[in-house]
Amino acid sequence: MIQSHFNPFDSVAVPVLQPLPLELYRRAGVDVWMLRLDQVHPQVSGNKWYKLKYALQDLMARGERRVLTFGGAYSNHVHALAFAGQALGIETVGVIRGEPAYAANPTLSDARAWGMQLEFVDRATYRNKQDPAFEQQLHNRLGNFGVIAEGGFGPLGLMGCREMLAGVEDVAGFDLICVAAGTGGTMAGLIAARPEPSRLLGFSALKGGDFLYADIAALLQLAGEDDPGGWALQLDAHGGGYARSSPLLAAFMAAFQHSTGVALDPVYTGKMVLRFNQMVAQREIAAGSRVLLIHTGGLQGLRGMEKTLYDQGNAYRGELPL
Ligand SMILES: *Cc1c(COP(=O)(O)O)cnc(C)c1O
Numbered sequence: 101m102i103q104s105h106f107n108p109f110d111s112v113a114v115p116v117l118q119p120l121p122l123e124l125y126r127r128a129g130v131d132v133w134m135l136r137l138d139q140v141h142p143q144v145s146g147n148k149w150y151k152l153k154y155a156l157q158d159l160m161a162r163g164e165r166r167v168l169t170f171g172g173a174y175s176n177h178v179h180a181l182a183f184a185g186q187a188l189g190i191e192t193v194g195v196i197r198g199e200p201a202y203a204a205n206p207t208l209s210d211a212r213a214w215g216m217q218l219e220f221v222d223r224a225t226y227r228n229k230q231d232p233a234f235e236q237q238l239h240n241r242l243g244n245f246g247v248i249a250e251g252g253f254g255p256l257g258l259m260g261c262r263e264m265l266a267g268v269e270d271v272a273g274f275d276l277i278c279v280a281a282g283t284g285g286t287m288a289g290l291i292a293a294r295p296e297p298s299r300l301l302g303f304s305a306l307k308g309g310d311f312l313y314a315d316i317a318a319l320l321q322l323a324g325e326d327d328p329g330g331w332a333l334q335l336d337a338h339g340g341g342y343a344r345s346s347p348l349l350a351a352f353m354a355a356f357q358h359s360t361g362v363a364l365d366p367v368y369t370g371k372m373v374l375r376f377n378q379m380v381a382q383r384e385i386a387a388g389s390r391v392l393l394i395h396t397g398g399l400q401g402l403r404g405m406e407k408t409l410y411d412q413g414n415a416y417r418g419e420l421p422l
Contacts, residue, residue: 129387146397151252261289
C-alpha cells in the first residue's frame, strides 16, 4: 500500500533564505545569504530531497517495488532514500562500503529501522559499483530492483536539483552561488538552471576533485543540457581528504554556529563555508558582491561525532575567519 499521506515529496520545498551577519563579511563589504535546504524535510534533508524526487517518481511510474543504491556508512543519500522508500512503500536495499559493524551507527540504524536491507561490501568490490557484471551478481542474489546511483547522481537527480533555486527571491541578484560537491550532481543541476548572471562555484569535498569537471560535463550531456559556462570548482577545500576533520574545521563550525545559529556538517557544508570565509578574508571576493551559500544538509551525519568535534575544536589555538 502506498502511504501517500507520508509522501515526503507531496509538498513543494520552500527553503528559507537567511542573511548571514558576520563581522568578516561586513568588513569586506560582501553581502552573504544562506539557502537552508537542510530544513526542507526532517529526514529527506538538503540536496538529497531534490536528487531523489524524480528518481523515485520514475521508479514508481515504472511499477518498480524495490530500489537499490550505493553509499558509505554515513551516507546522507542512503539515509534519505531509506526514509523516502518506507514512506512511499518501496523496498530499499543499500550496498554499503565497509564492514558490517557499521550497521550499528546512527545513520544505518535509522536506515534499518526504516526497513532498508543492508549489504556490506569491501572497498575493492565497492569500486565496481558501476560494473554491469557486479549489478548482475546482485540481481542473482537479491532478485529484481531498480537502481539509483551513489549520491543520486544521474539525469533525474539533475532534474530535481534544477528546481533548487526556483523559489528563491531575486536569485539573479546574486553575483556568486556556492555549493559543496561530492559527485557533482547538484552542481550540474544548478548549472542547468542557469541563474544568470550569477557565477557558480562548487567546493569539492574530495581530494583530487578534478574528476568533477568531466563528470559534470558528462551528466549535463546525458541530460541533454548544454554547458552555458560561468562555473568553476574550488579543489582545495577538502581539508586533507573526504570526511577528514581537523581542529581548524571543528573550531570553525562551532564558532560559525555560535555567531549565526546555523549548524554545518563536517563533510560538505563546513568545509565549503570555511574555505569561502578564507577567500573573503583574503579579499578574493570583490567588495559589493552579493553571495548565496547553499546549505545542502547532512546534519544527520553529525550524530555520534559531537564529542570528537568538540575535543578537536577545543584544541585549536589559531585564528578563525569569522
Ligand atoms: C550529498 C551531499 C553533497 C554532495 O552533493 P553532490 O550532488 O553529490 O555533489 C553536498 N552536501 C551534502 C550535505 C550532501 O549530503
